[in-house]
Amino acid sequence: MSTIILGLLLGLPVAGTLLCAVLHQRRILETVTVSVGGLTFLSALWLVAEVMQGTTISSSEGWLYADALSAYIIIIISGSALVVALYSTGYLRRQIRDGKVSDRQLWLYYLLLNAFLCTMMVVLLSNNLGFLWIGSEATTLATAFLVAFYERERSIEAAWKYVIICSVGIGFALFGIILTYYSALHVVPGSGNALNWSSLMLVAKDLDPAVLKLAFIFILVGFGTKAGLAPLHTWKPDAYGEAPTPISALMAAGLVNVALYSLMRFYVLVNTAVGGTYAPTLFMVFGLVSMGIALPFILLQKDFKRMLAYSSVEHVGIIVFAIGIGTPLAYFGALLHLLNNALAKMVLFLTAGNVRLAYGSRLMRRVTGAIKVIPVSASFLIVGVFALTGWPPFGVFISEFTIVTAGIDRGYVVPVIFFIAIIAAVFVGFIYYTSRMVFGEPNVPVTGGEAEPLALWVLGLLLAALLLLGVYLPPPLEQVIENAARVLKG
Amino acid sequence: MIPVHLPLVELLIDIFAASILVTAFLIVSSRSLVFYIRLFALQSLLLGMVALLVVIGYGETHILIAAILTIAIKAIAIPVVLTRVIERIHVQKEIRFRMSITASLMFCGGIVILADSVAQSILRSPHAEASAVTRVLSVSIAMMLIGLFIMMTRQKALTQIIGLLTMENGVFLSGLSITYGMPLIVEVGIFFDILVAVLILGVFVFRINKTFESISIDSLRSLRH
Numbered sequence: 001m002s003t004i005i006l007g008l009l010l011g012l013p014v015a016g017t018l019l020c021a022v023l024h025q026r027r028i029l030e031t032v033t034v035s036v037g038g039l040t041f042l043s044a045l046w047l048v049a050e051v052m053q054g055t056t057i058s059s060s061e062g063w064l065y066a067d068a069l070s071a072y073i074i075i076i077i078s079g080s081a082l083v084v085a086l087y088s089t090g091y092l093r094r095q096i097r098d099g100k101v102s103d104r105q106l107w108l109y110y111l112l113l114n115a116f117l118c119t120m121m122v123v124l125l126s127n128n129l130g131f132l133w134i135g136s137e138a139t140t141l142a143t144a145f146l147v148a149f150y151e152r153e154r155s156i157e158a159a160w161k162y163v164i165i166c167s168v169g170i171g172f173a174l175f176g177i178i179l180t181y182y183s184a185l186h187v188v189p190g191s192g193n194a195l196n197w198s199s200l201m202l203v204a205k206d207l208d209p210a211v212l213k214l215a216f217i218f219i220l221v222g223f224g225t226k227a228g229l230a231p232l233h234t235w236k237p238d239a240y241g242e243a244p245t246p247i248s249a250l251m252a253a254g255l256v257n258v259a260l261y262s263l264m265r266f267y268v269l270v271n272t273a274v275g276g277t278y279a280p281t282l283f284m285v286f287g288l289v290s291m292g293i294a295l296p297f298i299l300l301q302k303d304f305k306r307m308l309a310y311s312s313v314e315h316v317g318i319i320v321f322a323i324g325i326g327t328p329l330a331y332f333g334a335l336l337h338l339l340n341n342a343l344a345k346m347v348l349f350l351t352a353g354n355v356r357l358a359y360g361s362r363l364m365r366r367v368t369g370a371i372k373v374i375p376v377s378a379s380f381l382i383v384g385v386f387a388l389t390g391w392p393p394f395g396v397f398i399s400e401f402t403i404v405t406a407g408i409d410r411g412y413v414v415p416v417i418f419f420i421a422i423i424a425a426v427f428v429g430f431i432y433y434t435s436r437m438v439f440g441e442p443n444v445p446v447t448g449g450e451a452e453p454l455a456l457w458v459l460g461l462l463l464a465a466l467l468l469l470g471v472y473l474p475p476p477l478e479q480v481i482e483n484a485a486r487v488l489k490g
Numbered sequence: 491m492i493p494v495h496l497p498l499v500e501l502l503i504d505i506f507a508a509s510i511l512v513t514a515f516l517i518v519s520s521r522s523l524v525f526y527i528r529l530f531a532l533q534s535l536l537l538g539m540v541a542l543l544v545v546i547g548y549g550e551t552h553i554l555i556a557a558i559l560t561i562a563i564k565a566i567a568i569p570v571v572l573t574r575v576i577e578r579i580h581v582q583k584e585i586r587f588r589m590s591i592t593a594s595l596m597f598c599g600g601i602v603i604l605a606d607s608v609a610q611s612i613l614r615s616p617h618a619e620a621s622a623v624t625r626v627l628s629v630s631i632a633m634m635l636i637g638l639f640i641m642m643t644r645q646k647a648l649t650q651i652i653g654l655l656t657m658e659n660g661v662f663l664s665g666l667s668i669t670y671g672m673p674l675i676v677e678v679g680i681f682f683d684i685l686v687a688v689l690i691l692g693v694f695v696f697r698i699n700k701t702f703e704s705i706s707i708d709s710l711r712s713l714r715h
Binding site: 128130131133134137138140141144145148151156157159160163164167168171172174175178179181182183185195208210211214 | 608611612614615634638641647650654657658661664665668669672673676679680682683686687690691694697698
């Protein structure tokens with residue numbers, strides 16, 4: 001049974017990639033991608049049902065492994081992939097009609113989108129930390145040509161920067177993994193298993209703490225780079241800004257969480273082995289610094305997608321900070337924030353895509369009076385910004401409030417004051433720029449119209465989910481998050 | 491497999507490891523892109539030899555395939571690809587340095603000392619064995635840092651690739667040194683990733699060259715604020 005679920009989760013995206021590699025017709029590519037997204041999401045729901053009782057499942061040889069934490073992240077990833085697949089169909093059809101995308105590019109887009117999902121699944125399902133690394137590097141490689149998709153000067157530059165910075169970061173992470181392996185080699189029976197998370201956790205207390213402490217620094221820098229944690233976040237605004245909007249959305253809602261997942265795995269391991277406040281303190285510092293560094297760039301931004309990228313840096317900071325607080329309530333808040341942030345980021349990136357299609361520009365000063373031109377998207381935009389910046393009654397407010405409560409309970413008053421101040425300042429920046437885009441008179445003749453009804457329905461659903469999470473947390477979801485938080489506790 | 495005559499193997503490992511470090515220093519001290527690629531190929535060949543010595547001297551047969559892959563991919567395939575790239579884009583020299591060669595070499599000397607102290611702190615672990623292979627750890631950490639240093643101080647796109655690969659060689663050597671290499675299937679996956687990364691970066695070098703006339707990443711500044 002468990003082998004079937006794990007096989008489906010990994011096999012469906014692989015099958016999608018292979019099918020897209022040999023098929024070239026637009027309609028078939030769309031159907032394959034959307035069905036892979038949908039079926040993977042269904043399998044993810046099945047996986048959640050299996051691990052609902054806090055149990056874990058693994059394949060017979062122990063290569064694949066899933067517990068509540070991976071199941072929860074897989075739900076977010078596959079759900080985002082489905083939304084992005086649905087949105088991409090309409091978006092790319094418009095771009096083909098406008099002559100911005102060729103048939104070959106269309107094929108490459110769907111091929112790489114499937115490959116991207118596939119590589120993220122490898123990270124999330126690997127028991128072996130070496131494979132987790134291989135999958136992480138592969139996510140960079142799968143998205144490299146997607147970032148360079150439009151083949152403009154700026155996009156190739158962004159893709160270059162993206163691959164170089166992330167590969168260097170992940171190179172350090174590999175050294176961290178080697179050190180982890182070294183610390184386990186004499187402890188884990190049968191050295192073939194010494195890289196398996198499930199075997200490592202069994203003997204975590206016997207691992208050499210001094211070596212693991214050093215390993216954790218390299219891993220934090222490495223996977224922190226992939227997650228976009230300051231100071232190695234500089235690839236993020238360029239990559240998110242240049243990639244096609246649906247891909248930016250999947251990177252901000254999916255890839256970020258995959259990198260955070262890797263960080264969490266090592267956090268649990270090191271925390272169990274070393275104990276004390278070593279890993280939590282590092283997380284809190286890196287989290288707050290990321291939030292602080294993102295702030296000025298949000299306040300002085302010209303391009304909406306780049307602003308969202310800095311917001312992503314900020315929210316990764318929030319999540320890492322929350323994990324660093326280290327209480328069960330904080331873990332719960334951090335994991336809930338993962339979901340809320342993913343939903344809000346998708347709403348805003350995809351709405352930004354609608355604005356882009358209508359105005360043909362990404363610069364915020366070129367876009368004014370959107371409410372008169374594309375009323376539905378413009379309302380989504382302004383509501384989405386309120387949701388993202390943590391206003392009630394949306395989900396982000398609830399998770400941020402939980403994190404603040406947990407922080408004060410733990411006695412971290414000063415860091416929490418900084419935390420709140422940064423969030424408030426980010427709100428001011430966002431609302432200033434967005435209101436100028438949404439209200440007023442359109443200053444240029446706007447050529448494109450509103451996005452397709454399907455895209456708008458999807459966006460409406462996402463916003464509804466954010467609203468629901470703000471007023472009511474469905475008990476099954478609460479159960480899943482609680483189980484995942486228990487994994488974080490070690 | 492029975493370990494053969496250890497002192498000789500240990501001596502050879504020491505010699506090869508020292509030579510690997512020398513290639514990294516030579517990369518730092520030269521200007522010609524073609525020379526960078528040849529040095530990298532030599533460095534990878536030496537790395538493959540160290541891996542082979544670990545197979546022979548310590549009976550770690552699972553490293554054999556990784557050793558062959560190192561020589562086939564890093565010492566032959568990647569250098570061939572990069573040489574093609576250079577021929578096509580007609581860029582031969584690293585012209586602008588953010589740090590002079592003399593200063594760079596002195597800085598890298600400092601890196602080696604730093605790397606050695608980090609390595610010693612890792613080897614202080616109770617499980618550590620004092621063999622020639624573990625001594626190589628300081629060389630491997632120095633290579634990672636020198637690779638990073640090359641990437642930060644040189645501006646040609648191709649030099650950046652060489653810096654990244656030097657760093658990767660350092661990581662591979664560190665794995666060889668303290669854990670006798672990762673499990674085979676993991677090593678193979680890592681090789682695959684590195685090969686694909688170099689191919690992708692190679693394509694970008696072409697395209698950057700097409701759009702900017704020369705591939706100095708200094709001209710990649712339009713995304714700055």
